[in-house]
Amino acid sequence: MNLSAASAKHQSNLPAQKKNKTSKLAIREAAWGYLFILPVVLGLAVFYMAPSAASLFLSFTTWDGMSTPVFNGLDNFAQLAADEKFTRSLLNTLLYTVATVPLSIAFAVILAVLLNQKIKGMIVYRTLYFIPVITMPIAVGMVWKWLYNSEFGLINFVLGSLHLPQPNWLFDEKFALFSIVIVSVWTSIGYNAVILLSGLQGISTSYYEAASLDGAGTLYRFFRITLPLLTPSLFFVLVMSFINSFQVFDLVFIMMGQQTSLLDSTRTVVYSIWEDGFKYFNMGYASAEAFILFIIILLITAFQMYFQKRWVHYQ
Amino acid sequence: MRKRCSVLITILFLFTTVLAGCGGSSSGDSGGKTVLNVALWDENVKDTLTKTIQLYNKSHPDVEVKVTYTPWGDYWTKLKTSLAGNSGPDVFWMNGPNFYAYASNGWIKDLQPLIDQSKLDTSVYTDALVNLYSYKDHLYGLPYFLDAVGLYYNKELFDKAGIPYPDNTWTWNTIEENAAKLTDKKSGVYGYAALVDSQSGYYDLIHQAGGYIISDDKKSSGFDSPEVLSAFKWEQGLMDKGLSPSAQQQMETKPLQLFGSGKIAMFPAISVSAPELYKLLGDKLGVAPLPAGKKQATIVHGLSWAMNGKTKHEKEAWDLIQVLSGKEGEQLLADSGFSIPAYKGTEEGWLKSIPSLNLQVFVDSLKFAVPYPVSEKTAEWQDVESKEIQDAFLGKKPFEEALKTIADKMNKILATEGKN
Helix, strand or coil: CHHHHHHHHHHHCCCCCCHHHHHHHHHHHHHHHHHHHHHHHHHHHHHHHHHHHHHHHHCCEECCCCCCCEECCCHHHHHHHHCHHHHHHHHHHHHHHHHHHHHHHHHHHHHHHHHCCCCCCHHHHHHHHHHHHHCCHHHHHHHHHHHHCCCCCHHHHHHHHCCCCCCCCCCCCCCHHHHHHHHHHHHHHHHHHHHHHHHHHCCCHHHHHHHHHCCCCHHHHHHHHHHHHHHHHHHHHHHHHHHHHHCCCHHHHHHHCCCCCHHHHCCCHHHHHHHHHHHCCCHHHHHHHHHHHHHHHHHHHHHHHHHHHHHCCCC | CHHHHHHHHHHHHHHHHHHHHHCCCCCCEECCEEEEEEEECCHHHHHHHHHHHHHHHHHCCCEEEEEEECCHHHHHHHHHHHHHCCCCCCEEEECHHHHHHHHHCCCECCCHHHHHHCCCCHHHECHHHHHHCEECCEECEEEEEEECEEEEEEHHHHHHHCCCCCCCCCEHHHHHHHHHHHCECCCCEEEECCCCCHHHHHHHHHHHCCCCCECCCCCCECCCCHHHHHHHHHHHHHHHCCCCCCHHHHHHCCHHHHHHCCCEEEEEEEHHHHHHHHHHHHHHEEEECCCECCCCCEEEEEEEEEEECCCCCHHHHHHHHHHHCCHHHHHHHHHCCCCEECECCCCHHHHCCCCCCCCHHHHHHHHHEEECCCCCCHHHHHHHHHHHHHHHHCCCCCHHHHHHHHHHHHHHHHHCCCCC
16 A cells, blocks of 8 residues: 555656656566565465465375375376265265355354444453454364263253253264354354454445435344345355365364264365375375365355356445 | 665565575484484373483484474374475384384385394394384384283272172173173263273284284284174173163263273273373272183284484484383383383383382283284274274174175285285
C-alpha cells in the first residue's frame, strides 16, 4: 500500500522527464519489486513447487525411499483403482466432509451472528470460541479421546446418570467416524466464525435501517440482508473447509491410533498416504494417492469457483 | 545511495541465513575432533549413556559423541530418511522387527569382520539375541539389553480372594480357575488379561501351545495350525466368560492402565514394564513366570547397537559399540534398573533395582526363551496379522478364517523376500 502510494508520488513529481527515462525507472522499480518478492518465491519454489513436482514424478515409480526410483508407468494408478483400502478411505473422507462442512459452517454462522452484538465482555467470548483453533490437535485429540471413553469418559458418565444409552464412541465402527466429525466441527467453528464475523462487520448498517423502516422483522432481515451479503465470506469459508476436510489426518491418527482393524471405518486418504509412505515406505504408491487427492480437491474447488456466480453476491 | 545499500545488504543477509539453515552437516569434524553421532529413542537410559560415554572418552579423548533422542513415533522414519540421504547417525539402536530390512539392504554394517578382527567373544550375550541379530550367520548388531515376558500380579487382590500367589507350577488351567475366583464384576475387577497384544500376549501363548509364528528358515507362516487356534480360543474363552477385559475394552483403555489402577489381578507384560508398574502399584506388585500350556515359553526381544553402513568413522564407531555393549557398559545399564542387560552375568544390578520384586523370574525364564519372530518384511506381515487378529477378537470373523488369511498373506509376503 505505502509503497505504491510512494512510487505514484514519485512519478507525479517527474512530469517533464522523457518517456524512455520513465520506462527505465519502471524497469528499475520492477527489478526492486522482484527482488523483494524473491525470498517468498524461492521459499515457495523450494518447499512447495519442487516437492510437488517430485511427488508427481514419483507417482509413476516404485520407490522405497532409499534406493533409486524405478519407473513403472501407470502401475501405481492401476493398483490404486483395485485397492479396497484406498477406495474405502476415499469414501470415508467423503462421508467425513459431507458431515463436517455443513455442520461446521451452520454453527459458525449462528456463532458469528451471536458474537456480532454489542454487549459487555464480548472480546472474552470471542477469545473463548477461538481457543480450540489455536489448541494443538494432539491435545484436542487426547482430551476428546478421554471424554469419549466408554467406561471412564465424562460423556458416557453424563449419559449414564440420565439413563440414556452409552455408546462406545470411538471403538464401535458405527459411531467412530461420526465421533471424529463432532470433534472436527468443534475445532473448526472458531476459525470459520471469525472469518464470518469480519464479513458481518463489513455489512453497512444502512441496509438494516432501511429494512427496519420498511417494517422487516429480525428473521426477514437475517435471510434477506445478512445472509446474501455474507455470501462472499461464506464462499471463502466453504472453499477452505472443503480443502481442510479432504486433508484430515491428525485427529484420526491421534484418536484411533494404529488399531488396524477399526481403522477400516475411519481411515482417511491422507492417513492412507501416510501409512503407505512412512510405514511401508512405498513412496511411489503414496505419491500416486496424493496426486489423486490433489486432482479431487482441484476439481471440487474449480467447481465451486465456477458456480459461485449463482449464489455469491458482492456488494 | 546508502539507503539502497542497506536494503540490499538486508536482503542478502536474509538469503544467507536461509541458505545456512539448509546446509547442516550431519557427521563431520569440529575443531579437529572426530564427531560420532548416536541415535536412540528412550530417554530413560540417558544417565547410563552419559556415564558409558565418559568411559569411552577416557580411551578416546579426541572423539566427541553426540547423542540424539528421537521419540519412538518418529524414530524409524527419521532414521530411514537420514540414511537415505547418505547421512544419519553412526551408531544407533536397532530392534527386531526392523533388523532384517536394515541388514539385508546393507543399511547397517556387517559387524562380523570387526568382531573377528578384535577377537570379541559373542557367546557372552544371550543366545536368543545373538540369533535375532544374525543375518546369514553374521552378527549385524551387538546386543545391548533384552526383555522377557512375565506374569505380573496384584498381591492385594490375591490376598482378598484368599488365593496363593502364582508360581512356576501354574498352567493355563490354574489361570482360568483362579481368574474366575479373582473376577469381581461389581467392582469391575478382572482376574486376568488375555491380551490382544502380540509380544506379551498371543505370541507367548502360541509357543506355549506348541505352535510357532514363523518357521526357522523364514519361509513359511505357522499361523494355520491347530495349536495356534487353541491359543486364541483360550483367550477368547476368557473374554467370553468375563474373566478378562474384552478386545474392545483393551483397545480403548490400555490393559497396563487397568492393571495399574487395580482393575486386573494378573497381567502378562515385558520386564521393561517393571519400573513403571512398580511406580503404579508399589509393594502390591508381584511377578511370576508365565503359566505353561503344553510347555513353557516366553518371547524374548531386545535391542542391539548397530552401525551405519556408510559411516565415515568405522573404527571409532566400533570401539564405541564395544564399550556400550561391553561388560562395564552393561553393568551400568543393569544398575540403572532399565532392563536386563544382554551380557550374561551382569544382571546383578538389575535384580536389585526393585528389592520387593522377584526379578530373577525373568532371568530364569530365559531357559525357555523363544526369539521374537522376524523376517525381512516383518512390518508388512505383522500389519496383516494384527488386523486379522483384531477382526477376529471383535467378532467380525471366526478365528479359523482369520488365521487362514494371515497364513496365506504372510506366505505370499515371505515368498517375495530376499529378492532385492
